[in-house]
Amino acid sequence: NWVFKDKRRLHEYFEKSLENTDLLIIAGGQLIMNNNLIFPLRLHELVKIANDKKIPIIFNSCGVQNYSKKNFGTKLLEQSLNYDNVKIVTTRDDLKMLKKYIKSEDKIVDKSIDAAVWCNKAYNIEKNKNSNIVGLGIISPNMYQVYYERTKDKKYYLTKHELKQFWMDLILKLDDEKVEWKVFCNGAKSDYDFGYEILKDLNLNDKEINNKLVKRPLEAKELVKQISEFNVIISQRLHSHIIAASLGIPSIGIVWDEKVFDFAKAIGVEKYFFNLNNTSVNEVYEAYKMYKCNDNILNPDLYRNEAILYIKKMKELI
Numbered sequence: 001n002w003v004f005k006d007k008r009r010l011h012e013y014f015e016k017s018l019e020n021t022d023l024l025i026i027a028g029g030q031l032i033m034n035n036n037l038i039f040p041l042r043l044h045e046l047v048k049i050a051n052d053k054k055i056p057i058i059f060n061s062c063g064v065q066n067y068s069k070k071n072f073g074t075k076l077l078e079q080s081l082n083y084d085n086v087k088i089v090t091t092r093d094d095l096k097m098l099k100k101y102i103k104s105e106d107k108i109v110d111k112s113i114d115a116a117v118w119c120n121k122a123y124n125i126e127k128n129k130n131s132n133i134v135g136l137g138i139i140s141p142n143m144y145q146v147y148y149e150r151t152k153d154k155k156y157y158l159t160k161h162e163l164k165q166f167w168m169d170l171i172l173k174l175d176d177e178k179v180e181w182k183v184f185c186n187g188a189k190s191d192y193d194f195g196y197e198i199l200k201d202l203n204l205n206d207k208e209i210n211n212k213l214v215k216r217p218l219e220a221k222e223l224v225k226q227i228s229e230f231n232v233i234i235s236q237r238l239h240s241h242i243i244a245a246s247l248g249i250p251s252i253g254i255v256w257d258e259k260v261f262d263f264a265k266a267i268g269v270e271k272y273f274f275n276l277n278n279t280s281v282n283e284v285y286e287a288y289k290m291y292k293c294n295d296n297i298l299n300p301d302l303y304r305n306e307a308i309l310y311i312k313k314m315k316e317l318i
Contacts, residue, residue, distance in 0.1 A: 002041050010042060014049045023058070024050050025314065028115055030063030030259070032081070032091070032101065033150070034073025040080070047080040058314055059089040061112040061307070063259055066150060067100040077101055090310055093262045112310055113266050116239060117303040120228070120246040123221045127228045127247040134174065134181045134288065135214075135227060136167065137235025138198070139256060140190035147257045156256050156275055166254075167198050169281045170234070177285070184214040184226055186237040192216040232292045234284065238263055248298050250291040252284060267303060 018024065026046075031039050050057055059081070068074050081089055081101050090112035091098045102109050120126065141160035148157055158166075174181045183199065185191035192213075199209045217223040227233060227243045234252040235241060238260050244251040245267055253273030255261050264273040272287050 002037070007041070007045060010045055011049070014046050018050060018053060018055060021050075021053070021055050023314065024055050025058050025060055026062065027060045028062060028092075030065065032059070032062050032064040032077055032098065033066050034068075034071055034077065035150075037073050037076070040073040040076035044076045044080045047083050047086065051083040051085045055085060057083075057086045058310070059086070060310060060314075061090050061092045061115050063093050064091045064098045064101070065093070065259070067097055074101075078103070088310060088313060092266070093259045108310075108313065110310070111266075113303055113306045114239075114242050114263065115307050116242045117246045117300065117307050119220070119224050119243055120300075121304070123224050125221075125224050125228050125247070127249050128231075131229055131231045132180055133230050134179055135230035135233040135235065135240075136171070136181055136183045136195075137233055137237055137240040138167065138183055138185050138191050138195040139236035140188065140194045142190060144256055151258075153258075156277065158256075158276055162276070164194075164198055164201065166276055166281065168202055170284060171198075171202060173281055173285050182212055182214050182230075184240075185216060186223060186240055187217045189216065191237070232288060234288060236260070245298060245303055246300055248300050250294075250298065252287055252291060254284075267298070269297065 026043070031043065034040055047057060066074070078101050080086070082104050086107060088108040089098065089102060090108075090110050092112060092114040095109075095111040099109060141158065141163045144156065144158050144163070148154055171181065183195040185195055195213055196209065199213060204212065214226050217226055224243050224247075227240060227249065228247050230249060232250045232252065233240060233244050234254065235244075236254045236256055238257070241251045241253055241260065241263055251269075251272070253260055253264055255273050255275050261270065261273055264270040272291050274284060274287070
């Protein structure tokens with residue numbers, strides 16, 4: 001498909017898009033990874049065209065994973081990142097992993113923070129200071145399998161039964177402690193469906209589920225607004241934690257992918273992020289009690305200042 005169709009179509013699109021361009025910024029996302037060549041082929045084509053046009057490139061706060069010398073996708077990503085016109089490459093994830101890709105010493109290669117720490121300012125949304133609701137952020141158990149297939153790392157691996165049991169036990173614990181809660185997701189239908197399945201297995205009726213399961217967000221602003229209505233979240237998806245950090249809302253992390261723990265370390269709250277293979281429901285609940293009373297360790301202004309550090313360097317390139 002790439003050889004006979006996509007390459008020609010994207011080449012024409014990139015050529016047209018880069019007309020009269022002075023600087024190209026490739027921003028965010030888990031882009032530096034080999035997902036069946038989907039990203040490597042496209043990124044390589046884009047960077048090569050920009051290099052031919054002598055347009056400088058910045059990769060800003062991108063996710064990075066899966067360096068493998070034997071992998072063709074890795075080789076394409078290496079070539080992309082080592083073109084002369086690539087000036088700055090920063091990652092929100094693993095800096096050591098990123099440096100494996102980049103052989104040139106002429107580039108700025110550094111750790112950054114995800115630009116989505118600005119999301120509450122972008123959408124002009126502040127947290128509800130009167131809320132007492134704990135948001136339970138669900139991820140589909142299929143993502144554990146996806147992460148394992150990508151990394152061959154079973155450090156965080158859970159079966160569907162184990163993950164469901166954790167959430168059911170946590171909900172029952174919150175009920176016992178008279179803590180109000182709601183289940184939410186980042187928008188993926190599979191996450192929403194898993195949340196619905198958990199509540200069904202807890203024998204909630206349709207009316208109760210409708211009250212306890214936040215509707216699936218279809219836009220980023222809608223998700224930010226939903227998270228702003230919680231006073232704490234206990235969640236799995238990375239961007240639920242980034243959004244919570246932007247709002248100054250404490251978040252307890254259930255880690256399924258190393259990138260989630262990388263973000264926790266970046267904002268200094270890693271002790272509140274857990275691998276369920278060695279953590280009990282009671283430990284998560286105790287962390288919730290401690291963190292909700294100690295949310296002054298969050299500093300959204302600091303995260304935002306870190307996010308714009310390399311924006312200033314981009315201006316210097318212009």
